[in-house]
Amino acid sequence: MAEKNTQKYEAALRSKAQELAESLRDRSRIAIEQSAEACEVMVMAANRELNILGLDRDSRMAREVQAALARLQNGSYGNCLRCEEPIKPKRLEVVPWARHCVSCQEMLEQEQNEDDAQEELHDLIAA
Ligand SMILES: [Zn+2]
Numbered sequence: 001m002a003e004k005n006t007q008k009y010e011a012a013l014r015s016k017a018q019e020l021a022e023s024l025r026d027r028s029r030i031a032i033e034q035s036a037e038a039c040e041v042m043v044m045a046a047n048r049e050l051n052i053l054g055l056d057r058d059s060r061m062a063r064e065v066q067a068a069l070a071r072l073q074n075g076s077y078g079n080c081l082r083c084e085e086p087i088k089p090k091r092l093e094v095v096p097w098a099r100h101c102v103s104c105q106e107m108l109e110q111e112q113n114e115d116d117a118q119e120e121l122h123d124l125i126a127a
Contacts, residue, residue: 001077001078001086005078005089006072006077006078009068009072009077009078009092009096010069010072012096013065013068013069013072013096013097014069016061016065016096016097017062017065017066017069020058020059020061020062020065021062023055023058024055024058024059024062061097064097064099065096065097067097067099068096068097068098068099078092080099080100080101080104081099081100081104082100082101082104082107082108083101083103083104085101086101087100087101088101088102
């Protein structure tokens, strides 16, 4: 990949890493606020759940971004980790931390969904 392109992606990755680090530091998102109103407490509990999901997603993404920066360092950036074909620049523009090309990503997501379905089936049988 051309030097000027890797610099562009590196800048994008670094600003994303920064943004995620700030977001992850902001623990006020999951603080429990005191409120007299029961319905408000319920709403806040629901919001808190959502925020925890958001933190979980952010920390996973932060790891993805760090991994992408490491790939920039070792020169493997921009290649699919599965089929080793170059990932389309259009995809990297949108998702600079992408590990897989679109077709591998779709395949992996499909496998993931099948795994989830299997797990649900196990849960049903176990219940
Ligand atoms: Zn691929």
